[in-house]
Amino acid sequence: MIKNLGEKFSKSIGVDLGTSRTLIYIKGKGIVTNEPTVVALNNKTNQILAIGNEAEEMVGKTPSHINAIKPLTNGVISDFEVVEKMLRYFLDQAKGKNFFSRILDWPRLVIGIPTGGTEVEKRAVEDVARSAGAKEVYLVEEPVAAALGDRLSIKESKGILVVDVGGGTTEVAVISLGGIVVAKSLRVAGDKLNEDIIYYFKERFKLAIGEKTAEEIKIFIGSAIDLGSNQETKVRGRDLTRGLPKEIKVKEEEIREAITPSLMKIVDAIKGTIEITPPELLGDIMASGVILSGGTSLLRGFDKLVGDAVDLPVKIIEDPITAVIRGMGVILEDLDSWRDFLITLSREKPPF
Ligand SMILES: Nc1ncnc2c1ncn2[C@@H]1O[C@H](COP(=O)(O)OP(=O)(O)OP(=O)(O)O)[C@@H](O)[C@H]1O
Ligand SMILES: [Mg+2]
Known part of the structure; x- marks a missing residue:
């Protein structure tokens, strides 16, 4: 009875700690x-005033004593x-208002990490999850989670090429x-396009614009x-x-000119990964093509740019912004069968 109750209220949870957005399953x-990071x-006091959507509203509009910060840089914890x-x-x-739920901690937490991260960066992710209340922490590489989010059978000996283009990083795997x-x-993704x-x-119009405006322009008329x-x-x-306010008109092709060098870096990383892929897996990839996930894969024409550059079919995962967290959902629903595929960092025992 106690065990059943414990299981009822002990929740396993997944976290996609993204540079742009944080999602919890x-x-x-x-x-x-699903809120902005x-x-x-x-x-002055170091006190937190707002988090997520509410804090996002303040970006670029804060008085001098308030700082709206993004605590992840290029997929890595910076604060x-x-x-x-x-x-x-x-x-x-996420615990909700239920009394029993509130008093219990999260026993198992699955959290995403970028593929290129150092041991120190991985440990920081694990430590942050533990300090926030998790007992067992499992790390999963984001492209693996994205593929699972697309319900691909990744346990087979079949090559799958996933490209997750988020806010801070592009992961090709x-x-x-x-x-x-x-x-x-590579540390080139949506944020770099805004920059x-x-x-x-x-340079071109001698006009200073904020990050939010740049993002709106990108989403509204940006194209690859x-x-x-x-x-x-x-x-x-x-x-x-x-030094005065000014309004100008900008064309789609001008925005394309601004972001093309960064888009080419992403394309080069995809090409570079294909070049080092074992030939046995290339046959599979020729059939399945490139699987795109992450918010930046929604940039208009991006799939076509990639497809033409690497001469492969391209598929954008349905709802690419939630692909990684949905993949974590797949893991959480059957954690025992996935445990061996997840990363658990070895911890040194304390000296006493
Ligand atoms: N329709 C769109 N067109 C172009 N870019 C878009 C669109 N929608 C979202 N984005 C961009 O997608 C990015 C966020 O994607 P996502 O939520 O996958 O990133 P993240 O997981 O937080 O970051 P990362 O995985 O790099 O740490 C932002 O840069 C955003 O501007
Ligand atoms: Mg991401």
Whole structure:
């Protein structure tokens, strides 16, 4: 009875701690959190003022004593303390209001890591999960989770090429027998495209624009190839020569010009990964093509750009922003059968 009760209230949980967004999945329940990875801090008192959606609203609009920060840079924790507080907040929220749920901790937590991470970076992810209340922590490489999110049977000896283009990193990985055979990780993804747009406006139009505006432009008229749509949009910013507000019109092809060098870096990483893939797996990949996940795969024409460059069919996973967390859901629903495929870091025993 006690055991049953314990199982009822002890929840296994998955966390996709992304540079742009944090998603949480509870076993048996599904995705319960999908919010920006942003925290607003009072930099005089270090007090947290807002987290997630509420903090995102403040980006670029804060008075001098408030700082809206993104505590992950290129998929890696850059501010441990803030990530810990943010995660604890999201996990507490996910517990719900039920008294029994609130008093219990999370016994098992599966969390994603980029493929190229160092041991120190992996340990930081594990430590943050433990400090936020998890007892057992399992790490899973994000492209593996993304493939699972697409319900691919990754345990077979069949090559699958997954490209996860998120906010901070692009992960290119060939998976076979449930593990990564070859991979490349590069710190060029959606955030870099936003930076490219900001830089382009500064250089070309002498107009200062914020990160949010750059992201809106990218999503609204951004494209990876000429789609013949020739869209335009009005952009407001600060004229750098006069220091006053100014509105200009920008064309789709200008935005494409701004982001193309970064897109080519992503394409080169995909090509580079194919070049080092064992030939036996290439046959499978020729049939299944490139599987795209992550928010940046939604950039218009990106799938076509990749397909033309590598001469393979390309498929964008349905709802690519939730692919990684849905894959963690697949793991959580049958953790015993996946345990061997997950990473658990060996811990040194304390000296006494
Ligand atoms: N329709 C769209 N067109 C272009 N880019 C988009 C679109 N929708 C979302 N994005 C971009 O996707 C990125 C976020 O993707 P995602 O949520 O997969 O990243 P993340 O998992 O938080 O980051 P990472 O995996 O790199 O740590 C952002 O840069 C966002 O601007
Ligand atoms: Mg991601």
